[in-house]
Amino acid sequence: MSPDITQPGLTSQPSPPAYNAMRSIAGGRRLVYFLPWLPSVMAIALRLACLNEFISSPFFLPMGGDRGLYHSVASRLAGGQGWNDVFTFMPFYPYLLGGLYKLLGGANLAAAAIFQALLDGLTARLIFGLAFRRYGQAAAVMAASGFALLGPATTYSLVTMPVALGLFWTALAATCLDRWREQWTWITAGAVALILGIGGQILGFFWLAIPVISFWILLGSRRPLAPRIVQAALILGLGYACLLPSLIHNFRFSREWIPVAAHTGLNLYMGNNPASHGYGTALPGIRLSAEEMTRDATRLASRAIGRDLTVAEADRFWQARARRFWREHPAQALQLLSRKAQRLLSIREFDDTGIYRLLPTAVPSLKLAAVSFGLVWLLACVGYGFRQCTRSTTGSWIILLCCAAGVLITFVTTRYRLPLAVLLLPAAGGTLAALPGLFRAPLRRDWRRLLIGCGGALLAIWPHALPDTTFVDALNQSAYWHRQGNSGKAFAYAQQALERQGDSAEAWFALGNAFYLEKKYAAALEAFERTLSTQPERTDALFNAGLTLEHLDRKTEAQKHYEQVIALDKHHAQAWFALAIIYRAQGQTTQAQQALSAAAALVGWDHPDIVKFQAEHYQPAPGSIRGEADDPY
Numbered sequence: 001m002s003p004d005i006t007q008p009g010l011t012s013q014p015s016p017p018a019y020n021a022m023r024s025i026a027g028g029r030r031l032v033y034f035l036p037w038l039p040s041v042m043a044i045a046l047r048l049a050c051l052n053e054f055i056s057s058p059f060f061l062p063m064g065g066d067r068g069l070y071h072s073v074a075s076r077l078a079g080g081q082g083w084n085d086v087f088t089f090m091p092f093y094p095y096l097l098g099g100l101y102k103l104l105g106g107a108n109l110a111a112a113a114i115f116q117a118l119l120d121g122l123t124a125r126l127i128f129g130l131a132f133r134r135y136g137q138a139a140a141v142m143a144a145s146g147f148a149l150l151g152p153a154t155t156y157s158l159v160t161m162p163v164a165l166g167l168f169w170t171a172l173a174a175t176c177l178d179r180w181r182e183q184w185t186w187i188t189a190g191a192v193a194l195i196l197g198i199g200g201q202i203l204g205f206f207w208l209a210i211p212v213i214s215f216w217i218l219l220g221s222r223r224p225l226a227p228r229i230v231q232a233a234l235i236l237g238l239g240y241a242c243l244l245p246s247l248i249h250n251f252r253f254s255r256e257w258i259p260v261a262a263h264t265g266l267n268l269y270m271g272n273n274p275a276s277h278g279y280g281t282a283l284p285g286i287r288l289s290a291e292e293m294t295r296d297a298t299r300l301a302s303r304a305i306g307r308d309l310t311v312a313e314a315d316r317f318w319q320a321r322a323r324r325f326w327r328e329h330p331a332q333a334l335q336l337l338s339r340k341a342q343r344l345l346s347i348r349e350f351d352d353t354g355i356y357r358l359l360p361t362a363v364p365s366l367k368l369a370a371v372s373f374g375l376v377w378l379l380a381c382v383g384y385g386f387r388q389c390t391r392s393t394t395g396s397w398i399i400l401l402c403c404a405a406g407v408l409i410t411f412v413t414t415r416y417r418l419p420l421a422v423l424l425l426p427a428a429g430g431t432l433a434a435l436p437g438l439f440r441a442p443l444r445r446d447w448r449r450l451l452i453g454c455g456g457a458l459l460a461i462w463p464h465a466l467p468d469t470t471f472v473d474a475l476n477q478s479a480y481w482h483r484q485g486n487s488g489k490a491f492a493y494a495q496q497a498l499e500r501q502g503d504s505a506e507a508w509f510a511l512g513n514a515f516y517l518e519k520k521y522a523a524a525l526e527a528f529e530r531t532l533s534t535q536p537e538r539t540d541a542l543f544n545a546g547l548t549l550e551h552l553d554r555k556t557e558a559q560k561h562y563e564q565v566i567a568l569d570k571h572h573a574q575a576w577f578a579l580a581i582i583y584r585a586q587g588q589t590t591q592a593q594q595a596l597s598a599a600a601a602l603v604g605w606d607h608p609d610i611v612k613f614q615a616e617h618y619q620p621a622p623g624s625i626r627g628e629a630d631d632p633y
Contacts, residue, residue, distance in 0.1 A: 035137070036128045039144030040121035046148060047117035047157050050365040054158050055110060057362035058484045062109070062160055065353065071160040074098040075107045079604055085571070086254045086311045087246055087261040088294040092201035093162035109160065116157040116164035123164075124148050126171035127425050130178055130396070134389045135430035143429025146371050150421060152349070152414050154369035155356050162202055163415050169199045170399065170419040173206070177213070177395025184217055189231035190238055197242025201260065203419065205406030210239040212398050220394065256312035265318030266297045271340070271411030272322040274329060278340035279467055280352035280413045285535065295569065299537060339464075343412045344404060344420075347374025347460045350467070351414040354476045357469065373414070373421045374460060380424040381457040383431025385450020386438065396423050471500040471507075478510040487517040505531045509541055516544065521551045539565045543575055555582055573602035577609060584617055592617075 054060055062068035070093060077083060077098030083091070100115055101107045124144045132140035147153065156163035173195050180188040196213065199206035218232040243259050250258035270276065270283060286296040294311060301314035309317065326333045343350070349372065351357055360366040400423040407416045478493035491514035497507040512527030528545040531538060546561035559582045565575040576599035583592035600610050 035141065036125060036132070036144075039128060039141065039148045040124040042145060043124045043148035043154075044117050044121040046365065046368060047120060047154055048114070050154060050363050050369075051110065051113045051117070051158060053363045053365055054113070054359070057359075058480045058486075059355075059359055059362055060109065061483055067159045067161050067353075067355075070094050070097060070162070071107065071109070071112075074101055074160070078102040078107065081602075081604065083249070084253065086250045086258060088263055088311070089261050090162065090202055090204070091246055091249075091261065092198065093165050096165065097160060112160050113158050119164045119168045120147075120153060120157050123153075123168045123171045123422065126168075126175045127422060129175060130171070131426035131429045133178060134391055134393060134426055135387065135433055136390075139426065139429035139433035141429075142432045143425040146376060146425050146428060147422065149369050149371040150376070150425075151366070151369040151372055152351075152356050152418050153421070155359050155366055156415060156418075158359065158363075159355060161353075161355075161415070163418060166203045167419060167422050169195070169202055169206075170403070170422050173199060173209075174396040174399050174423055177399070178391075178393070181392055181395055184223075184228075184231050186231065186234065189217070189234045193235040193238035194242065196235070197239040200239075200242060201246060203403075203406070204260070204264075205403045205419075207240075207260075208405055209399055209402040211236060212402060213395070214239075216394065216398060250312075254310055254312055256310060258312050258315070262311045262315045263294060265315035265320075265322070266293060267410045268322040269318040269325075271409070272325050272333065272336070274325065274332065276336060276411070277467065278336060278343055278412055279350050280411045280416075281467060295539075299568075337408060340408050340412050342459060342462060342464060344407055344417055345377060345456065345460050346462070346464065347372070347378065348464070348466060349373070349414050350412065353413075353415070354469065354473055356414050357473060358476060358480075373417065376421045376424050376428045377460050378457050379428035379431045381453040381455075381460065383427065383434060384453030384456070385447065387427070387430040387434040389430065393426075396426075399423060468500075471497055471504070474500065475506055475510055478514065482510070482513045482517060485517065487514055490514040490517060503534070505535045505538070505541075509538075509544075512541070512544060512548075516548060519551075521548050524548045525552065537568055539569050539572060539575075542568075543572065543578075546575075546578060550578075555585070558582065570598075571602060573599045576602070577613075580613065 062071045066089075069089070073083065073094040074097035077095060078101035083094075097112060100112060104111055124147045127147050128140045128144035131143035153163070153167060173192075176188075176192055176195060180192070192213065193210075196206050196210050200210070214232040214236045217235065218228050246260045247257060250256070250262070254262075266286075270280060271278065273283075285300055286293055294314075297318060298309060298311055298314040301317040302309045305317065349356065400420060403417075403419045403423070410416070474493045474497040478490045478497065481489035481493065491511070494507060494510035494514050497504065497510060501507055508527045508530040512524045512531065515521075515524035515527055525545060525548045528541050528548060531541040532545065535541065542561050542565045546558040546565070549555070549558035549561065559579065562575045562579045562582070565572050566579070569575075576595045580592045580595035580599060583589075583595055596610065596613065600607070603610070605611075
């Protein structure tokens with residue numbers, strides 16, 4: 001599909017009679033002033049209504065997974081502990097969330113959701129402006145209202161994930177390119193460079209957009225060549241200079257040059273391997289949480305190479321595996337790429353986190369957000385042959401195509417392709433605004449463009465298989481109900497997962513958690529051991545088995561499990577603390593102090609468990625231990 005062509009001398013589309021009547025009744029200028037913000041108010045109000053229901057649902061508290069990781073990292077940053085490791089995911093959002101938590105005096109999930117609702121309100125306003133400049137007021141109202149009711153955007157705004165921020169930043173970049181398309185100056189070029197460069201710390205496709213935007217500015221204007229060269233170079237240089245903070249941070253902790261985050265290689269391999277179907281499905285032995293994924297991927301890469309690898313070396317290992325797949329299986333790789341392209345534009349959804357599937361079961365208000373990516377895409381396609389655009393949309397198309405390329409390089413999920421909806425909504429609104437004209441008077445049609453649009457619509461509705469998510473959803477449900485303390489539902493969903501995959505380590509782990517909650521420790525230990533029989537280096541199963549062994553009064557075995565956890569992950573604060581308790585009970589005072597210091601270095605000396613432990617065992621002089629915290633151990 002090519003970008004909409006500017007019609008010389010064409011003014012904005014006339015508004016429908018009903019719209020003009022509404023303006024007259026409401027009082028002309030006053031309505032025009034408030035009209036751009038009405039969809040924003042609707043977006044914010046809907047998300048706050050959903051939040052009110054979400055707070056009382058079992059899904060409100062983040063557990064593991066990406067949302068739990070973002071929340072925990074932001075909480076540590078708010079507490080002043082810093083990010084003392086290589087970035088394993090895009091860093092801008094957790095720092096922003098940590099700043100919000102610090103401003104509020106502590107972690108606050110409801111405040112995070114309110115902040116993201118406000119971001120969505122701003123995104124709706126930006127979409128209104130994009131549609132207004134291209135298709136007129138009626139299209140702008142429809143496009144912005146479509147975003148307010150966009151189901152995936154509404155759902156993800158409730159949780160601690162960078163989706164709302166990414167959508168806002170996408171709309172911001174498109175707005176700047178739309179406004180400044182023929183008015184480039186040093187200031188506007190520098191602003192675009194910073195927007196794209198900072199955006200690259202949120203969504204990776206912005207790094208692809210920087211050179212393309214530079215090339216567009218260099219070639220796409222009638223202005224003198226010299227300023228175009230300088231402005232294109234400014235965008236290229238200043239945009240990629242935004243890599244420096246993450247590059248320096250990663251070098252500080254790894255002594256290796258990792259531009260942004262050490263998860264690129266694994267993402268590439270997940271979407272480019274002989275067993276891939278183009279979705280973000282798990283690889284054997286690798287969990288899907290960003291932090292766990294990096295650890296598991298590093299361990300598997302080290303095992304394949306035969307020596308311990310650093311995070312950066314493991315990242316390069318997986319990149320090499322993905323390139324080898326393309327080199328050795330080009331026909332299969334091209335077939336996989338075409339399958340991903342079809343699924344990228346499909347009206348069907350695949351949500352790798354399960355959030356978009358599970359949250360509406362507990363938050364009825366989410367059913368009001370009935371607009372889907374598929375509807376937006378179909379409207380944008382079917383109107384391609386008859387809606388009339390009043391200005392060039394090349395900048396937005398560059399952003400859109402770079403986003404699509406970024407997804408196709410890796411794999412397709414609901415949240416990865418959601419920025420495309422932001423960029424397509426103005427066109428969808430333009431289609432709806434042009435529909436009344438089809439019935440009032442004959443409209444000149446561009447049959448070539450109409451044919452292209454119908455082809456895009458046909459591609460969207462073309463049937464294709466979706467993976468069965470029953471197993472994953474059952475695991476997620478079990479974990480959520482376990483967090484709520486409902487052992488009955490946690491056990492029922494774990495059993496459901498086992499019925500789907502009886503040899504699954506994840507299902508046995510969920511069953512072990514349910515048994516532990518019911519205080520059936522022997523059964524829980526057996527389930528955890530079943531998990532460890534296939535995944536012996538899984539730290540969460542080792543730790544939970546250690547807790548279970550303590551309840552069975554087998555403390556020596558529990559100690560060995562905790563020590564295994566520490567050997568695999570020196571940042572496991574709970575294991576350090578559990579060891580401190582066991583060492584203290586055995587009279588090993590020095591080892592207990594060292595383990596306690598290690599735990600405190602990770603969670604802080606003011607953590608309630610550590611404060612209580614010191615009060616019970618190290619009074620009246622806890623300061624002596626605090627002083628030893630800086631000593632090597």
